[in-house]
Amino acid sequence: MNFILYSDVNDRSISQSLGRPEYSYYFVLKAYRPVLESLGRVHVVASPDDVDPLFLQLRQAGQDCLFLSFAPPHKTPTGLQCPMVCVIAWEYDSIPSECAAGDERQDWRQMLARHGRVITLSTHTAQAIRRSLGDDFPVLVLPTPLWERFAQVREDYPSVPVNPGSTLQIKGCIIDSRALGLSADGLIAPIHNEQELETRGLAEEPIDEPPPEPAPPPELTLRRRLLISKHYLREGYRALTSPSGHRPLFLLKHNLLQWYREALSDLFSAPARQPLAAAPAPAGDCLPVTVMQAQEHAQAEHPQAVLPDTDAHVQIDVSGVVYVSVFNPEDGRKNWHHLITAFCWAMRDVEDATLVLKITQNDLSSYYVHLITLLSQLSPFACRVVVMHGYLEDEEFARLYGAASFYVNASRCEGLCLPLMEFMACARPVIAPDHTAMGDYIDERVGFIVKSSREPTIWPEDVRILYRTQRHRPDWGSLKAAYEQSYAMATQRPEAYQAMAAAASERLREYCGFSPVQQRVQTFFDLQQPGAITPVAAKTGAASC
Amino acid sequence: MLIIIHSETNKSNIQQNLGRPEYSYYFVLKEFRPVLERIGQVIEVSNPDELVDRLYFDCLSRGEDCVFLSFSPPHRTPIDYACPTIPVFAWEFSTIPTESWQGEPRHDWRVVLQACGRAITHSTFTVNAVRDVMGADYPVCAIPAPVWDRFAARGETLLKRPVVEGVTLNLRGLLIDSRETDLRPYGPPGLCEGTPISFDAPAQDCPLQLEGVVYTSVFNPYDGRKNWKDMISAFCTTFRDISDATLVLKLTHHDIANALTDMLHHLYKNQFYQCRIVLIHGYLADADYEALVQATSYVVNSSYGEGQCLPLMEFMSCGKPAIAPVNTAMADYVSGDNAFVVDFTEELTAWPHDPRAAYRTLRYMTDWESLCVAYRDSYAVAKDDPQRYAAMSTAAVQSLQHFCSQASTEQRLRAFLELPQPAAAPLQAALA
16 A cells, blocks of 8 residues: 655744644654554655656556545645545534535535545544534544654653652743742833723722713734734833833833733733634724834834843753643643643642743744733742743753653643643653543543533634634633642652553553554554554544544 | 711712723612611712711711711722721622732722721622631621512512513613624624614614513623623524524613624624524613513523622512522522522632732633533423422522512611611511
8 A cells, every 4th residue: 555645834844834733734744654654655745736646656556545635624635536535633523514705625524525534633523523424434533653752751751740850951941930030019010091090990080070981992903912012022122222211120011011901901801702813803903004104113123022032052950840731822722821820829839839831832922921921910929930932852852751740731622732642651640631632541540630611612714703613611720629639649649640650651552552553544444464463452542433 | 877878989970880890889889778777867978088077076976876888899998087987898709809009008908897897798708708818707797789679579560481472671772683683794804794783873762572481681791700702602502493592681881882892793603593682782661671570581690700790689589590600699699499500610810900910819710511501401491391490480589588688688787787676577587
């Protein structure tokens, strides 16, 4: 059998694609490749146009061929002669099944029915597909095999509930809550205008006549938030670099607060709103033209806001009970506010608890001020939050796996969650929900489960933004309790911790070891492997669908 | 005894303050007043700085007792009067403010509570939050606004049918009916079509016909705690294919346009549904408010917390079972006997008036799925189980009598102010 593989993102473009929704498809392709190589010949093509010529050539030579498109169905090439199958990462309860804007590719049912079968990463996605295409539609649930890759880390860094001390290194920058001098009082700007006072209910009550209605500020569209953010980043930069009568820190704080209030405070007061990533701007963009011009002018004057240097090789020592999470703050599914607020609240009097956040986002300015504001709002707290921004070499990443007591996930939905699986493969117990893809490998034997309820949401590609599917609303109280319980276990019941760590590693071996994954592929495509065929492992969460 | 009362919002400015922070203190004051009048002589003042101590010294010279009830949160309660001052306040967060900012020491409520020496709030939940900080023996009492008598009396005359058979009420103001509204103008930018509704048009007489299973909620849409998005989306999801379920939202605010646009956008996002959503903004005459209550099968609340929630108390006093969470003040009167209970979880938030937005307290986030289940189960009861509906209705009246009747309020006030109880105390049994 010949496997022809294609993903929109490839080795050359991956560095620019970090954080884009498609980028995880590239990792999936890379992870599947050795399995496919063990079962046939693999050809990775640079363009969908290369598929059919290769197919025709191989057919002439009397060889079987299958094209695996690592892309969602609406981005999958059509009209090919080569038999094909989509590999789908998906994290919602239903698949797009409406033909929006006359584009039939938006209706995944049609695309998948044409292919006649599909590969997904999770049982949850398989269920969503079968809900639309019928219980007998052939779906291969194929997690990415990664257990073997972590053999060395497992050997070098045995699980330790309370880390006696490790040094983490990164090329980029490290933000350490203990070094920031955080204070919630620093969030109060010295000057208030009338309108702010009124919205805060602090204005003097008018005695005689009602006050004239103030003109409403422009609606906070995404674009406007961005402009406001840029403005204050620039102002913050100027405060740090220009000579002035005020102390730089004062000006920086002032700008931080103004930025927070104008660009974000409404998000804080109503976190139930759709996250930025999912919520398109509301109707009517009221951005005044003058503001645009002023911004452009200012931009020409100060082309780039400068934040901490992100090119340095830096390091930090962490110890105690160390929680790690890896995510992109721009990804609305990750719910990272809860990750931090629940940690800081649960551990506010605990000095030896540390939350290390490895950010997979190249642009520090996209979250820096937001993060510092959040930490200021939470301060004072005795525990520690460490944010690592930048690129980790393999050895540096190994140290991060090794430093972790627990991995934490509080997502609204996941198509797979590679970092969570990687830390589990390194024998790290977790705090995570058991919904969506995580339902295949998370239960109370491998970690502390974050409860959640459902909530309506849109299909991410649906420009009509109609509620057509559901995701999950993590239960903050249960996340907080999970931090408390895991900390108590790590510090008081090391044997229970070790049992959980071993269970996490074992679960991942069953779930995404090379051999079980290889057998699934073999069974699904009815392939003969040279050599003996071992029986398919029938395990919970690893059952073939 | 002379009882001086004051709220910053009063009769003369309620119209423009409707929906502003602390506007509801005026309604609480109005509800307390008749009961206070049974206890002593009541004077409402609009300028307490000028009048309270003058009245107090008059009383002193006559040898009469005098107390000032400030219907305001502690940070807006004066603490420099000679007259004994008691803040009467609503609160729905797990902790009371214990930090000060902007140079105002009263933002630290401990300062005010210490200076006043006692306080009145509306729920057991808040009494506990105060005592967590002030000590278990701090004199603070849960006395809700006594709305029961008026609404229970109305309720007695109403038909208590779970399924409404066609009621028409007349509204003066603005009425938006999802069945007759083009929602295309409220889609995302670039996909908007059609003409949006003009909210500036003069108030009109709008007849509203209701039938089927009718759910009603009354709230200020700018109040972030009310969580109307969940209320609407769970309703639309649950009743997507059910045409005789209606959600009536009576909105309270002096300037409604932005909220309505936001709500219509949300209705757009929830499309398509067979059920019906009606938005009402405007004045309902007493008879029509009664008609709305009568035409209601269930009253709905999906808040993150309530200091007491007057509309919920009013509808339940009338014998309308609820859909509501058992948290904050609602824990004092909502239960599985009189409501379909909505689950919730805690979530870290800031004290609402803290300009630093520092995370210091908890609110109670709705479990959306359980709200859907509550809608579904309540609909089934309305349709198929009139006995259970009647039992829930009776339980609602009884719970609210216990919670907020004038008699129980009078008794609690007298006990708190250390005044003799009224001679006849028929309520003793009910309160036991």
